[in-house]
Amino acid sequence: MGEPAPDRRPGDRDHSPWNWLLIVPIVLPLITTFYNSSSPDLLGFPRFYWQQLAYILVGVSTTTLVYRMTKRRSSGPRIPASRSSREG
Amino acid sequence: MWRDHLTEIIVFAVLFVGVSALGFVAAKWRRPDTMEHLDEWGLGGRNFGSWITWFLVGGDLYTAYTFVAVPALVFGAGAMGFFAVPYTVIIYPLFFLVLVRLWSVSHRHGLVTPADFVRTRFGSPTLALLVAITGIVATMPYIALQLVGIEAVLKTMGVTGESTVARHAPIIIAFAILAAYTYQSGLRAPALIAFVKDTLIYIVILVAVFWLPSQLGGWGAIFDAAQAKYDASPAASDGLLLNANNQLQYITLAFGSALALFLYPHSVTGVLASRNRDVIKRNMSALPAYSLLLGLLAMLGFAAIAAGVKPLPGANPGSVDTNTIVPVLFDKQFPDWFAGVAFAAIGIGALVPAAIMSIAAANLFTRNIYKEYLNREASPAQEAKVSKVASLVVKVGALLCIVLLDPQFSIDLQLIGGVIILQTLPSVALGLFTRWFHKGALIAGWAAGMGLGMWMLYQIANPATGRMHFAGSAFPLEKFGFDTKATIYVGFVAVLVNLVVAALATLVLRAGKVTDGPDGTVHDDYFVDEDSPRRGTDSEGEPVAVA
Numbered sequence: 001m002g003e004p005a006p007d008r009r010p011g012d013r014d015h016s017p018w019n020w021l022l023i024v025p026i027v028l029p030l031i032t033t034f035y036n037s038s039s040p041d042l043l044g045f046p047r048f049y050w051q052q053l054a055y056i057l058v059g060v061s062t063t064t065l066v067y068r069m070t071k072r073r074s075s076g077p078r079i080p081a082s083r084s085s086r087e088g
Numbered sequence: 089m090w091r092d093h094l095t096e097i098i099v100f101a102v103l104f105v106g107v108s109a110l111g112f113v114a115a116k117w118r119r120p121d122t123m124e125h126l127d128e129w130g131l132g133g134r135n136f137g138s139w140i141t142w143f144l145v146g147g148d149l150y151t152a153y154t155f156v157a158v159p160a161l162v163f164g165a166g167a168m169g170f171f172a173v174p175y176t177v178i179i180y181p182l183f184f185l186v187l188v189r190l191w192s193v194s195h196r197h198g199l200v201t202p203a204d205f206v207r208t209r210f211g212s213p214t215l216a217l218l219v220a221i222t223g224i225v226a227t228m229p230y231i232a233l234q235l236v237g238i239e240a241v242l243k244t245m246g247v248t249g250e251s252t253v254a255r256h257a258p259i260i261i262a263f264a265i266l267a268a269y270t271y272q273s274g275l276r277a278p279a280l281i282a283f284v285k286d287t288l289i290y291i292v293i294l295v296a297v298f299w300l301p302s303q304l305g306g307w308g309a310i311f312d313a314a315q316a317k318y319d320a321s322p323a324a325s326d327g328l329l330l331n332a333n334n335q336l337q338y339i340t341l342a343f344g345s346a347l348a349l350f351l352y353p354h355s356v357t358g359v360l361a362s363r364n365r366d367v368i369k370r371n372m373s374a375l376p377a378y379s380l381l382l383g384l385l386a387m388l389g390f391a392a393i394a395a396g397v398k399p400l401p402g403a404n405p406g407s408v409d410t411n412t413i414v415p416v417l418f419d420k421q422f423p424d425w426f427a428g429v430a431f432a433a434i435g436i437g438a439l440v441p442a443a444i445m446s447i448a449a450a451n452l453f454t455r456n457i458y459k460e461y462l463n464r465e466a467s468p469a470q471e472a473k474v475s476k477v478a479s480l481v482v483k484v485g486a487l488l489c490i491v492l493l494d495p496q497f498s499i500d501l502q503l504i505g506g507v508i509i510l511q512t513l514p515s516v517a518l519g520l521f522t523r524w525f526h527k528g529a530l531i532a533g534w535a536a537g538m539g540l541g542m543w544m545l546y547q548i549a550n551p552a553t554g555r556m557h558f559a560g561s562a563f564p565l566e567k568f569g570f571d572t573k574a575t576i577y578v579g580f581v582a583v584l585v586n587l588v589v590a591a592l593a594t595l596v597l598r599a600g601k602v603t604d605g606p607d608g609t610v611h612d613d614y615f616v617d618e619d620s621p622r623r624g625t626d627s628e629g630e631p632v633a634v635a
Contacts, residue, residue, distance in 0.1 A: 019185065022181035022184060022185060023181075025177055025178065025180070025181050026178050026181050026182065028177075029173075029174030029177045029178060029342065030174065030178070030339045030342065030343060032330055032335045032338060032339060036167075036329050036330050036335070037329065038328060038329060041308075043307060044301075044306055044307030044308030044309075044310070044311060045307055045311070045387075046311060046328055046329070048167060048170070048328065048329055048330075049170065049383075049387065052170065052173045052174060052177075052383070053173065053380065053383045053384075055173075055174065055177050056173070056176075056177055056376050056379045056380050056383070058177075059177045059180055059181065059376050059379075060373050060374075060376050062181065063180055063181055063184055063369075063372050063373035063376075064373040066184070067184075067369045067370060067372070067373055071366070071369075
């Protein structure tokens, strides 16, 4: 362990408008009226089943997108943050 | 008769023994300087990269019981059983937003369990103790369910007997081996075994999904057969689609289960073992590959209907064990040697989560009961030692759940487990975002949610099986005085009440100027990454930098 926290960067770095996109895969699978029917079917699977499997792909694409857009740069200025910035 | 299944048994046994050997070797894997530290034994050195984390967390969240019970539910009820798919879609964005914060604060403060976090955040040993006990109690039956998964496979291979001892002997042996290598290797054992487990499971599922329809006339014919079965059944709640009365149950069960999942101590263990935030975030977009697997497996419940599978008899005369649906389907449709591989996949699939769960429960005991109340000066080596022993005790407890109680009862316990672990949501999950709640209010909310949840579960009867209480998690809304036949997931209602009570009590306690505990964390703690040094905590719970 070295000096006390020399490399702490400012907080709030998790806040990004991109995070709102994650609401989509959270809410979409919960709206049963969107998929609770048997037609159209796909390769013999009723809509209820293939559409919910398709939501997995929606989840993967949104989390991948949000991850890429909010990824931290590995280098950059490091500003020591105040110790007293307690969360209320 | 087991003699008819000799090939399956040999393949199963060879794979099982091979994997166990791997479990013992795991102690030397990624060469720790010492295993005499809880970070090494209980969190694999907190240094797992993307691939290991993927296998570990995947092997942790998708258990043998999931692979056996979800298709069984679909076999019996149809659409309702498919709730597991939306549930496993929702969890990853939730994990993405919440667990990275938990990782950061745990990294900064050297936290090992969710109760450790609550202790630091709210400065209340009592609240932390409640969270720890809730976690241990909820995890035990979950471990027991892994045994239900192995037992379904053994039963299908004819490895069973009349007496209690004969019926459970193979499981006791399997669990003794598991206990031994977990004791020695800690979290490294399930992490290493997960590679084998998942490779086997992926092979089996892909073969099943393509091979079985070709044998049964295609997916169209399979769904037609299922439709015919549900049309003929007298039950009102089954069918290929949801009906007006079970949609709310479907939504709340999927959402409530997702919230419960990341509160389970074993999910936290898997996440805290990763090297940095990026590993977690990247995994949240890669892990849904398992959800696809789960969805395809769920639909094998329909394939079992089309193949005319009959579940094997249950423990009591006249009952059936629907958990045997998938094993019987494999036994019937696959060549013997491949059925053996499939059974090994399910059996080994039980070992990985059982190991992680027992480690997580043991860590809770060590950190939040032993260190907090029994030996405040415990050294890291003593902590590791206590955790090792506690992991054995937890496994024996889970084993007793299965051997002494009716396995059906273990399933009921797990149902209760989901409802009770949800009651830690305000302190653990919301605590990661806000310090607004008062520690006393969180305790009050926990008690209210727990009480209501237990009362609701007690009210649920199932006339079909003759059970009067704890017969499911679908609470009829008419019992609250609503004029409807719709049902709702108990855990969802209980956690809502918990939140309302916690919020109201916070307002009251703040108005009365009742002392709150000190917050041992600062704003920045929730964002730090691996390059940040760890801090300690002084005697007042105030954060200090580690020099």
